[in-house]
Amino acid sequence: MLRTVILGTGSYAPAKVLTNADLEKMVATNGAWIVSRTGIEERRIAAPGESTSDMAAAAAKNALELAGVDPRELDLIIVATVTGDAQTPACAAFLQAKIGAENAFAFDVSAACAGSLYALSIADQFIKTGKVRRALVVGAETLSRVVDWTNRETCVLFGDAAGAMVLGPGEEEGRGLLSTSLRTDGTLTTILGIPRAYDPRQDGPTPGEAHKIKMRGREVYKVALRLLPEIVTEALAMAGLEAKDVDHVIAHQANARIIEASLAQLGVPLEKCWMNISRFGNTSSASMPITLDEANRAGRLKKGDVIAMMAIGAGMTWGGAVLRW
């Protein structure tokens, strides 16, 4: 059976670091509160003029290099983002031009923090059916431009980054993406979102508030804890596996407490989960691919290891995936 394998991973984070101590000077917060409630110590902020597709291109180049794939070999590019360069064209089109992937068709997926998982699952369908041989999936966000920097309840949470995966058909039996499970509950659109499109040309504060992140944090927290363990269990069952078979968890890094409690419910030790929320905060669709890239480059993932993925975001959208490395 043809399965999708990950041929290479890559990531990019902008140079500017915004620490909790920096935030203490901007809003009425304190570092101890932020760390105890979220696990976040610092986050990265894109430079003025640095676009989402610039960051996506940097991550993509890393992933292509690791995979040994030339950009012209790509047949498909999917960018998961809620902060693309323009309302239209898609961020994926800007990215295609920047990396010279002239043979790829390219489009965006809007599924917030679950976007990379959705994009991975879409690319998987094209690869499994033989329509596509080389796909690039990127999660990239400049959330700093949609954060309300006067609202302490949200501004401490988010950061900018990009992560990428190069995918292709696997040749070894039993290896690759074993299952994906995606869900949406549109009755929850009011608990997390950005009501209006933002202006990507603006780097700093812009007039009006409708393009800023709005969140009812406590409700999001409860929903995440209810849905994440369930979807991972489902994805594992689809792959004929159980929680005890999991060697690594690659989780969307929204909140360390959400990850800890979800894994406790699943009965998977926290040591199996690569954590980087302390350094990046919540980077939405970029979060999962940068986490996978870090674990990969650290040599943590061994051939044959079972990896469970989980993510949840605005919509609410959520999903789980299982792959054998």
Ligand SMILES: CC(C)(COP(=O)(O)OP(=O)(O)OC[C@H]1O[C@@H](n2cnc3c(N)ncnc32)[C@H](O)[C@@H]1OP(=O)(O)O)[C@@H](O)C(=O)NCCC(=O)NCCS
């Ligand atoms: C946002 C979140 C960290 C808040 O933690 P919480 O324990 O639910 O805290 P609450 O919202 O109940 O607020 C508790 C108190 O802390 C205060 N507070 C909120 N943000 C604060 C901050 N940055 N610094 C200091 N105090 C803060 C609140 O005003 C409140 O004060 P009060 O008790 O005087 O009213 C938590 O709800 C969360 O992580 N939710 C999920 C968010 C998420 O992951 N979103 C993205 C999903 S993809």
